[in-house]
Amino acid sequence: MFSEPIMLVTSLGYFFLLVIISTTSCEEFNLYGEAGQAYALEIDVGHPQQKLSVLVDTGSTTLAIASYARKDSNKYFRSENSTSIYNSEKEVQAKYSQGTWVGHLVSDFVKFPSLATVPEVRCDIALITKSHKFFMNGSGWQGLLGLAYLPVGAWGENVVVGSWLDSVEKALNKAMSFQLKLCGVKSSTNATHYGKFEMLDDDTISTNHNVAFRTPILRKRWYEVGVLSIRVISKRNASMNIDRNVTKDSGDNLDVDQENCVKLNEEKSIVDSGTTNIRLPDILFREVVNELRNAAQTSNMLILDEFWYHGEAACWPEPQEWSLPPIAIDLLSADADNQYFTLQIPPQNFMRVVTARNNSGEGGSVSEFCYKLGLEAGGKETVLGYTAMEGLQVLFNRSAGWIGWYPSDCGPNAKVTGPHNVSTSLLSLCQLTKPVPDVAVSIKAAQWTLCAISIIAAAVLIYLLAPCIKMMLVSPLPMSQQISLSQAALVEQDTT
Numbered sequence: 476m477f478s479e480p481i482m483l484v485t486s487l488g489y490f491f492l493l494v495i496i497s498t499t500s501c502e503e504f505n506l507y508g509e510a511g512q513a514y515a516l517e518i519d520v521g522h523p524q525q526k527l528s529v530l531v532d533t534g535s536t537t538l539a540i541a542s543y544a545r546k547d548s549n550k551y552f553r554s555e556n557s558t559s560i561y562n563s564e565k566e567v568q569a570k571y572s573q574g575t576w577v578g579h580l581v582s583d584f585v586k587f588p589s590l591a592t593v594p595e596v597r598c599d600i601a602l603i604t605k606s607h608k609f610f611m612n613g614s615g616w617q618g619l620l621g622l623a624y625l626p627v628g629a630w631g632e633n634v635v636v637g638s639w640l641d642s643v644e645k646a647l648n649k650a651m652s653f654q655l656k657l658c659g660v661k662s663s664t665n666a667t668h669y670g671k672f673e674m675l676d677d678d679t680i681s682t683n684h685n686v687a688f689r690t691p692i693l694r695k696r697w698y699e700v701g702v703l704s705i706r707v708i709s710k711r712n713a714s715m716n717i718d719r720n721v722t723k724d725s726g727d728n729l730d731v732d733q734e735n736c737v738k739l740n741e742e743k744s745i746v747d748s749g750t751t752n753i754r755l756p757d758i759l760f761r762e763v764v765n766e767l768r769n770a771a772q773t774s775n776m777l778i779l780d781e782f783w784y785h786g787e788a789a790c791w792p793e794p795q796e797w798s799l800p801p802i803a804i805d806l807l808s809a810d811a812d813n814q815y816f817t818l819q820i821p822p823q824n825f826m827r828v829v830t831a832r833n834n835s836g837e838g839g840s841v842s843e844f845c846y847k848l849g850l851e852a853g854g855k856e857t858v859l860g861y862t863a864m865e866g867l868q869v870l871f872n873r874s875a876g877w878i879g880w881y882p883s884d885c886g887p888n889a890k891v892t893g894p895h896n897v898s899t900s901l902l903s904l905c906q907l908t909k910p911v912p913d914v915a916v917s918i919k920a921a922q923w924t925l926c927a928i929s930i931i932a933a934a935v936l937i938y939l940l941a942p943c944i945k946m947m948l949v950s951p952l953p954m955s956q957q958i959s960l961s962q963a964a965l966v967e968q969d970t971t
Contacts, residue, residue: 478896479784488925490696495949504658504670505589505672506531506669506671506672507615507667508615508669508825508875509666509667509878511827511847512614512615513530513531513749514530514670514748514861515530515616516531516587516589516620517587518586518598519588520540521554521555521560521583523556523557525542525552525553525557527552527616527617527618527909528615530616530619530924531618531619532622532748532749533655533746533871534623534747534748534750534858535569535619535621535627536623536624536629536636537567537601537636537638538598538601538621538638539569539600539621540601540602540603541610541617542578542602543602543605544844549619552602552618560582561583562579563579563634565633565634565726566631566874567601567634567892568631571749572858573609574606574608574610575606575608576601576603576605576606578602578603578604579599579601579604579635580600580629581601581602581905582597582599583600585598585642589672590672590674593674594647595810596642596643598638599638599642600638601636605623607825611812612949621639622638622640622748622871623697625638625641625697626696640653640873651674651675651677651873652675652680652870653673653870653871654673654780654871655672655864655868655871656670656672656869656883657861657863657864657865657869657886658670658885658886659832663831663844664833665828666831667704668865671884679753680872686870687891688808688881689809689810689879689880690806690807690809690816690878690880691776691807691876691877692873692876695873695957697745697746697747698745698746698747699745700744700806700807700859701740701806701905702736702744702803702805703731703736703739703806703807704739704803705753705802705803705804706764707766707800708802708819709800714821717891731897733904733943734898735903736816736905737906739759739905739951740754741756741855742854744856744859745858745859746859746863746878747860748861750861751861752848752849752853752862753820753849753863754850754851754856754860754958755852755853756852756853757853757854760850760852761801764783766800767783767799767800768780768783768801770799774799788830788846789845789847790830790846792843792844793842794844797822797823799822801819801821802819802824804817804859804863805816805817806880807901807905812900812902813897813899813900813901814893814894814896814897815893815894815897815901816891816892816894817891817893817895818863818867818889818890819891820862820863821889822888823887824862824865824866825848825849825850825862826846826848826849827847827848828845828846830843832844850862865886866882866885866886866888867880867881867889868882874911926927
């Protein structure tokens, strides 16, 4: 006779549990974005605070925000409304792989509402006044948060633009790292992607984070890493990967193609959350895409060459379940120069959803699910865009100089396997042993260089002015009169 009340209580319990889980889930993720637009984070700028969205970008350094209305958006930072802004009146600019902007340097208070442990800080901000192909049509963001090192910040004449990260470290008086958990789209019928950005102090990482797979940051400008190969995993290679997990130290597991390895790192190989695709040197791009295209044809999937080689979208009336082979990205390990690990990127990552409209049923409209290839030719450079990061957690330890990779609890079924060993130095084989300038050392060197130039310039100036100085010593002017004249001139300038 108690069955109905019990069922009612049980149902209410499940309901409240569902509400709690949903609320917690909503609070956990603070990154969102539309198809092809990377991941954006909410930011509060100025006093009183103005709410905007900025892309999380590991491929640049500067916090840059729009300060003017654009054709497709009337949302921007209104500097005249901030009582805490300081305008340096110095012009700065930046150029990206896609797009440029020009603006002026200010400083103001910045706070990220979803980062509870990070205080509000005053930092440098580039207010964008003019841009070209920088803001995407219909973009839901108004700027970007650069998370790289100082040497790749915006530039201007006689100006150094600081970063938000450096300001946070100065405020907290300790080194900070950050972690990206990029989850991709929520379902095959939704093009919006989501994820989580969080800040961690380096002491917490060393005690609480067991990062099994770490790749060294070879140069502290962008996040430059050693990419040993990018390849399609065939069924034969997949069975080899299983063997690798069983016998980790059995010898040469990867037949490194030295020529391709050198090409991958010839210009630079970077991890860039502000770039969508995996960008490869031209020749290697064609090799990888040819294999994927052949695999699709073998599976009787009819996809035109425009999709594979020219970045055009392919559309179907229903969402697609991809059976293509995964892509392997082999990265140099930070633990030993003859060791590497592998990121296994499933087809759900690189067959990117760009449109998901499920309109069938009413009015006879047709559903449309469109996809683009998440690979592109990049000239001579290699870029691991967010396509290579979805389904993984990526930890950027800036001070220690490494990037950690491990599987995520959300997103595509991406994997990390290894470590694998070879019998030779991968640093030497792939010619990765270039100078590794530390940011602080580089700045110190620049300071000493400027000091030396100043001394030389002063010596030349003294040499040129020597005759005048000698004349002044022979017939000196009254010192008081010189000072009085200077002061009088200043007073005249002030009064006019």
